[in-house]
Amino acid sequence: MKYASGNQGSAAKPAAAAGVPPVSTHDDLRGTRNRVARSILDHGPSTAAAVAERLGLTQAAVRRHLDTLVAEGIVEPREQRVYGARGRGRPAKVFALTDCGRDAFDQAYDQLAADALRWIAQSAGGGVMGEAAVAAFARARLAAQAAGYREAVEAAAPESRTEALAKALTADGYAATARSAPNPQQGEQLCQHHCPVAHVAEQFPQLCEAETEVFSHLLGTHVQRLATIAHGDGVCTTFIPKKTTTASASTSGRKPA
Known part of the structure; x- marks a missing residue:
């Protein structure tokens, strides 16, 4: 699965009249979910609150998207790393991209590069x-x-x-x-x-x-x-x-x- 911009189109009736399938609620959800994943890519491991603030969404909506992305193996929850003295209480839960999630953003030629470096070493x-x-x-x-x-x-x-x-x-x-x-x-x-x-x-x-x-x-x-x-x-x-x-x-x- 490769991430791309979510489909944006005109109203359903004109699209259907032109023989183009209308943009469905599923497509809208997938587009927003891609934005959530992209926000984590651009800003690193993030809390649901931080993602919601960046994208102008409610925390409840972001959590639903994050639950789906976790189920798909795109992101994973983890405890927030704290460098230096840690305050009281449990560290906040953040969501980070998995290797699969990073691959979804068109990381290409990895195997070719690894093979070339291995050849250089040999x-x-x-x-x-x-x-x-x-x-x-x-x-x-x-x-x-x-x-x-x-x-x-x-x-x-x-x-x-x-x-x-x-x-x-x-x-x-x-x-x-x-x-x-x-x-x-x-x-x-x-x-x-x-x-x-x-x-x-x-x-x-x-x-x-x-x-x-x-x-x-x-x-x-x-x-x-x-x-x-x-x-x-x-x-x-x-x-x-x-x-x-x-x-x-x-x-x-x-x-x-």
């Missing part, structure tokens, strides 16, 4: 040398991809560079956002709610490692990957610490990859 002799060859490919691929990101980041004010990087990533399909860390004094978090290469990265973590290195070079500071979709997390989360005078001096001579 051609290099396998083992450590094969892993190094895949890592070299990942770095080269990300370096080329980062050229556009670098332009956006360098054009932004220092305090807005994480947000600029998030916007550039979003344009490439990563549905990224920038937000304050649980302790804003410590830094920010770059969150990627979608990963077009998640299934390949499950087999070849060098892709995630190369991406983390590129983020570090682009932002001019050491960054820490807290979670990845490839490892089963709902969102790829990267912690970007606030740059101190010492950290700035230590990275000032570093050239981007």
